[in-house]
Amino acid sequence: MREYRFERPGTVTEAVRRSGSDTAYLAGGTTLVDLMKLEVMTPGRVLDINRLPLRGLDATGGGLRIGALERMTDVAADPRVRLGYPMLSQALELSASGQLRNMASIGGNLLQRTRCGYFRDVSMPCNKRQPGSGCPAIRGENRMHAVLGTSDSCVATHPSDLAVALAALDARVQLQGRDGVRTVNLCDFYLLPADTPHLEHDLRPGELVTGVIVPRLDWAQRSIYLKIRDRQSYEFALSSAAVAIRREGDTIVEARVAVGGMGTRPWRLPAVERALAGRPATSNTYAAAATATVDGTRPLRHNAFKPELMQRTLIRALLELEQTR
């Protein structure tokens, strides 16, 4: 690990003021400490933000406001999340391990870096880590890589489960910077790689994630996060689906659909949502809607199975959702 200066700012304002281009904010540390050990991240200063007042989960006035430093374990277990937004609890509980969920913060979860093996190996080129050095994944080992939102510079998958469920819920990210506070739609917060894969977020220099807003959605009570992976537990998604359905009788009135393990960022699927709306809740409807997922996919040598896996994941999520209540 490279040397760094360790500081503990007393307030959010002070943290933001002290932050610079060579600075990393430290919350749970499950990404940052790992990547500093690998020397993938080499900040000159580390600002420990764990004692800043960015905790708490507020559900007054409908919807949720989750403090950025809330831990994954606590948010997943909160009855307001578990009952009102089950897909959020499920996405959190299907992530990582019990130890890591105790440590990792919500803000840090959203900012976690890709698990691409080339990104994590400093002896290899990587456009995300070292702009312009090339992308070995495009012609190399790419079974886990993305089929949506990729470019000729980068095919790395976004690893967060939580972000997929939040994308389906139209969540917004609260930010504080030197110029004040602002709020960004979660889907816009994540940038497509294009030819600048080292730029991953709509974050200005020094800006700090302070919270996440989940707008009120009463019918999210009927929602699911389904995760498909190489082993049953403690593994990143090969494929996942976050689905919420509003039904009247046997008819689907509205749907929210996002997928994980597929895109360079969490991937909302409005075409699938449209294909579900107004149709009877039957397996025929699900199968027809799922075909709308494959538009624009760009499979690679080892992940040509992913577009079909995405359809099957989605159909299974819809069928399992039917069984709830």
Place this chain on the structure above:
Amino acid sequence: MTQYEGITRRGMLGLVGAAAATVPLDSGAAGAQAASGEVTVRMTVNGSATSLTVDPRVTLLDALRERLQLTGTKKGCDRGQCGACTVHVDGRRVVSCLTLLATLDGASVTTIEGLADGDRLHPLQQAFIEHDGFQCGFCTPGQIMSAAAVIAEGGARTDAEIREQMSGNICRCSAYPGILAAIRQARTEMR
């Protein structure tokens, strides 16, 4: 553990580190970084007040093993992937390899050395012996610390739940059936 005339192997190797650990009791404000670049952290480890001054890169895992000679906590992958280094910080299980000591000023840490009641083994320690919950034993302290937290949180109600909750602790000897049986037994005894 291999012993030479009452001195453990780790104890021999760690003599230099032990001397360093006792020095800085009052150097600067706790949690702040001195001009030297080191950080002083005051915390409780297994019930004893402890103060350490360390490079801010030092993890809890390395501090436990190299400075406090608490070598029961094992370094497996050192990347947060195997769970061998699991300890409790303020009552919650965490991986000590991804926890920077500098962040722990004021914290309370419990390691495997702090689990037994004197010479009386913790119910989990006894159950791991009775059910062959290990072969080589390297992952065992992490398994037991993890399981103790899972049972305390009420997350060990069914076999499926135990397997899911314990998935962050890898056992390369694959003693999983014994580990499961041990946790099931200790769950009843810990009530």
